[in-house]
């Protein structure tokens with residue numbers, strides 16, 4: 001296995017460091033080599049080779065899958081949704097132990113395909129093999145997998161694929177395994193195949209420095225590394241030229257963007273600049289750690305109509321004691337004060353959150369603090385999670401793990417509260433005219449379009465299919481739980 005801990009300087013305003021140019025050239029060369037082999041195999045088979053990329057994780061994971069798809073397309077593969085393909089990649093998540101179990105289950109099905117097609121190539125990558133000892137475990141349990149790689153060296157996929165196709169691979173059955181322990185490297189300029197023509201994620205930083213005690217991310221995505229602002233804005237400009245009108249800036253904690261670039265640009269300025277790119281009509285971002293959300297960011301959001309009227313602000317718990325044990329580094333009072341500052345400048349903003357119920361040591365009174373916070377903030381929606389042990393995190397070894405029945409009972413109470421409040425709060429927009437990005441037609445109801453409003457709520461309305469991929473003014477006529485129905489307001 002390869003370990004990479006070298007420090008590559010990419011922070012200078014110039015964008016590409018020399019080493020990155022070399023790495024990009026290396027990968028482009030590997031793509032050409034794979035393309036040649038794919039062409040030869042394809043000629044032998046008398047048909048194009050197919051590839052299927054499956055994403056199992058968050059928006060960062062989905063964006064990584066778009067990069068893998070871009071490389072595969074450039075290598076000459078035909079992308080398909082069918083896992084019975086010539087090449088399959090499982091881009092995995094490891095946020096909970098159950099996520100691993102899901103992937104293991106799917107690998108059984110892939111093994112079945114592979115038995116009848118010996119030359120099928122199966123790859124597994126992403127957060128799961130990146131976790132300590134996981135790659136060895138995967139290789140031991142599923143020796144038929146051809147390529148195993150992690151998050152830090154995703155950009156080396158073409159090289160690893162070439163190694164496999166040209167007969168390499170030092171593992172049992174010729175498996176190519178490459179896991180880097182860490183990296184400071186960001187390689188710009190590799191191909192990307194976007195899932196939607198009109199919207200795109202844009203990575204602004206990778207990794208996280210926060211070490212919340214329940215979270216595996218800092219261990220599998222490494223320390224925070226910010227992309228150069230120049231590269232980010234260039235990417236957004238290129239996306240806009242290519243027809244993208246909505247972007248989502250992505251980072252594990254966007255609010256600490258740039259902290260690793262001495263004297264460099266911070267998130268509020270980056271966000272303002274992103275919103276100024278001609279052709280971009282809406283900018284979203286995710287995720288915001290409350291401890292790092294600045295007043296400057298609130299001002300930028302309030303001052304730009306292009307920045308979506310939505311803020312996802314994970315609170316995780318309403319108990320300051322639990323927040324301390326979670327290592328969130330804010331208290332319930334800090335969070336409520338922050339919400340007050342946000343609403344003072346943006347009274348109508350849609351606030352959403354994540355909440356974990358049943359964290360080790362959570363008492364009934366801690367839980368009541370969470371319920372109290374939910375009642376005071378009145379979120380437009382909340383993702384509620386039952387705490388589940390993630391091995392490798394500090395919380396996994398904490399005493400006082402909460403019995404499942406108690407956690408489940410609290411979870412149910414919280415869910416009822418959250419749903420009732422959300423129903424009431426999102427009703428405030430009925431009768432208003434807002435802008436939706438029309439994204440699809442409803443196969444069950446021809447003539448109906450589905451779109452997402454700036455506040456992140458879905459709306460369904462009658463309209464022609466040629467409006468898909470455009471911003472449409474819509475009048476909100478009715479609320480149905482968590483979505484609206486409406487009509488075009490022109």
Ligand code: SF4
Nearest residue numbers: 208210211212215217
């Ligand atoms: S901020 Fe906390 S929860 Fe979010 S990715 Fe970092 S460690 Fe995980």
